[in-house]
Amino acid sequence: MKNAEKIEIDRRYCKGCMLCKYICPCDVFEPGQTRSDLDYLMPQPIRIENCRVCGLCESNCPDMVLTVFAKEKRKENQ
Amino acid sequence: MNPLGEKYLRKEFLPFLFCPGCGDGMIVQAFLQAVDDLGCIDDLALTAGIGCSAWIGVYMNVDILKVLHGRAIPAAIGLKATQPSRKVVTFTGDGDCLAIGGNHLLHAARRNIDMTVVMVNNQIYAMTGGQVAPSTVVGSKTQTTPYGNIEKQLDGCKIALAAGATMVSRWSTAHLKPLIKTFKNALNHKGFSYIEIMSQCPVQTGRYLLGSGSPQFNLQWLKDHCVKEEDPSRWLEVESQGKIPVGDFLRIEQPEFMEEVQRMNQRVKEEQGKGGDR
Ligand SMILES: Cc1ncc(C[n+]2csc(CCOP(=O)(O)OP(=O)(O)O)c2C)c(N)n1
Ligand code: SF4
Ligand code: SF4
Ligand SMILES: [Mg+2]
Numbered sequence: 005m006k007n008a009e010k011i012e013i014d015r016r017y018c019k020g021c022m023l024c025k026y027i028c029p030c031d032v033f034e035p036g037q038t039r040s041d042l043d044y045l046m047p048q049p050i051r052i053e054n055c056r057v058c059g060l061c062e063s064n065c066p067d068m069v070l071t072v073f074a075k076e077k078r079k080e081n082q
Numbered sequence: 083m084n085p086l087g088e089k090y091l092r093k094e095f096l097p098f099l100f101c102p103g104c105g106d107g108m109i110v111q112a113f114l115q116a117v118d119d120l121g122c123i124d125d126l127a128l129t130a131g132i133g134c135s136a137w138i139g140v141y142m143n144v145d146i147l148k149v150l151h152g153r154a155i156p157a158a159i160g161l162k163a164t165q166p167s168r169k170v171v172t173f174t175g176d177g178d179c180l181a182i183g184g185n186h187l188l189h190a191a192r193r194n195i196d197m198t199v200v201m202v203n204n205q206i207y208a209m210t211g212g213q214v215a216p217s218t219v220v221g222s223k224t225q226t227t228p229y230g231n232i233e234k235q236l237d238g239c240k241i242a243l244a245a246g247a248t249m250v251s252r253w254s255t256a257h258l259k260p261l262i263k264t265f266k267n268a269l270n271h272k273g274f275s276y277i278e279i280m281s282q283c284p285v286q287t288g289r290y291l292l293g294s295g296s297p298q299f300n301l302q303w304l305k306d307h308c309v310k311e312e313d314p315s316r317w318l319e320v321e322s323q324g325k326i327p328v329g330d331f332l333r334i335e336q337p338e339f340m341e342e343v344q345r346m347n348q349r350v351k352e353e354q355g356k357g358g359d360r
Contacts, residue, residue, distance in 0.1 A: 014083050017096055021103030026298040042097060063115070063258060066107030066297075067098055068087035 007075045008055035013046055014069035020044030024061035024070055030054040033061070090114045090123060092143050099137055103297020105255035105281030105304075109202060110138050112258050116265035127168040129158040131183060134209045134283070135175035135202035152182030155190045158197050166340055169269055170197040176217035177207045180236050184216070187238070191245035191274050193339040198268045198275040201238055204283035205291060212286035222291050239331060242276035243314075249273060250332040254280035256305040257328060264330060273338050280308050280326060 011032070018040040024047050025033035032055050036048030049055070057074045083091070091110075100106045117123050126144045130136035132151035139146050149157045158172045179187055179201045190197065206224060207213040213226040216236040223230055242250045249271045253261040261279065268275035282288065282300035289295045292303055311320050312329035320327045 017083065017098075019097070019102035021297045023103055023297050023301065026301065044102065062084055063111060064108060065084070065111070066100065066102075066104055068084050068091070068107065068111050071084045 006057040008049075008052050008057050009073040009075045011049040011052055011055065011061075012071040012073065013049075014071075015040045015046065016069075017042065017067045018044060018046045018069045019067055020046055021066060022047055023064055023066065027060050027064045028055075029058065029060070030056055086111060086114050086118060089118070090143055091141050095141055098141060100134060101283075101285045103282070103284050103300070104134070105204070105279075105283065105301075106135055106138050106202060108255045108258065109135075109200070109279055109281060110141055112262050113138070113200070113265055114142065116262045116269065119262070120266055120269055122169060122269060125167070125169045126171060127161055127165055128171050128173065129154045129161060130173040131175070131178040132209070133175035133178050133207070135204070135281070136173055136178060138200070138202065139171070139173040152178055152186070154178060155183060155186035155197075155199065158199075159190060159195055162195060162197055162340060163343075166196075171269075172197060172199045174199060174201050175208070176201065176203040176205065176238070177215045180216040180238055180241075184236075184241075187241065187276075188245045191242050191247040191276065194246060194248050194273045194336050195339045196272055196274070196341075198271070198277060199242075200265075201276065201278045202281045203238065203278050204281050204287050206283060206287045208283045208286045212290050219291070224290050238276065238278050242274075243332060246336075247274045247276045248332070248334050248336050249275035249277075251276075251330045252278040252280070252308075252326070252328045254304040254308040254326075254328060255282055256301055256308060260330075267330075267333065271333065273336060280304055280328070 032049050032051050033047040034050050040046050062070050128139040128146040130139045131154035147157045154172045154174045158170045162170045214224045221230045239252050251264045284295045284297045284300045288300045308326045308328045310329045311327040317327045
């Protein structure tokens with residue numbers, strides 16, 4: 005199964021619409037306390053360990069601010 | 083900015099002027115995904131009218147003519163006539179395309195001009211503050227219909243079909259995957275493509291028509307109300323349940339206007355060369 009290394013949210017342009025939280029099938033996001041440069045409260049990927057790198061949050065983000073980085077695949081025995 | 087945005091957006095124009103959670107930004111991304119899949123960014127030339135939706139093309143790093151309200155389609159026809167090798171795409175709204183620009187839609191479709199119209203239907207004049215549009219459902223209270231809209235709705239897909247468009251689809255921002263596929267088909271279609279997208283406008287449509295300004299609520303509304311039905315004989319039934327049929331409705335090949343013009347010119351030249359008495 006795929007996992008995420010990190011989920012980046014570009015604070016310059018995020019408008020805190022929270023559609024990522026609504027879209028995500030794995031309940032990764034919650035509203036956070038940090039404000040973006042546009043002064044909106046940004047989402048936080050607090051349960052990133054749940055992420056399956058489906059890409060839905062990235063492709064649905066209306067401001068194209070979200071990037072999901074997949075963990076490099078490791079060999080089974082490592 | 084995600085990698086698609088890094089690759090194709092005009093950074094100096096950011097952020098998008100759209101309100102938080104607006105569907106228009108999702109359409110920017112879906113369209114760019116289709117363009118990226120086809121690798122055709124350098125072939126594009128865009129036009130747009132006036133309205134929130136008309137800004138969709140402005141953020142893409144592509145040549146664009148941003149013209150008067152309602153006149154995006156005639157501008158596109160001129161562009162296609164002078165730059166026939168370009169893939170010409172028009173971004174327009176339900177007001178821009180069906181109200182002030184309605185006549186242009188009819189005749190571009192009738193002539194089967196090789197271009198793509200991306201019509202963003204949020205069922206309202208959003209940019210100007212939520213006035214009634216030809217696409218607004220009967221009974222809706224808007225800024226200009228405080229006692230409820232008494233006018234019947236105009237359906238852009240039915241009009242495009244009746245007028246002679248050779249590709250007609252409708253999707254919504256809750257259907258991004260099929261929408262991207264449809265964009266790709268439209269960009270490769272030789273003839274007039276009309277792609278309508280039901281899109282959430284939480285600020286105007288949401289507040290006035292649907293009773294909630296929440297982006298989540300508005301996207302869910304589209305998911306619940308846009309149902310796939312590609313058989314026009316079943317549309318009445320779908321509509322009687324308050325739903326909106328979506329899908330790929332038509333894709334056929336027919337003689338295209340610009341090619342017909344060339345063919346006619348060639349024929350006339352040949353006839354004159356033969357020494358006819360014209
Ligand atoms: C000739 C002219 N008439 C009226 C206006 C005012 N106006 C600007 S946008 C608009 C409606 C836009 O509605 P729509 O095309 O649905 O776009 P939306 O903002 O909903 O995406 C109107 C009436 C104008 N700019 N120019
Ligand atoms: S990639 Fe998919 S699973 Fe991961 S956070 Fe985004 S929507 Fe959720
Ligand atoms: S008014 Fe509506 S359509 Fe216009 S940017 Fe805001 S949410 Fe989008
Ligand atoms: Mg509109």
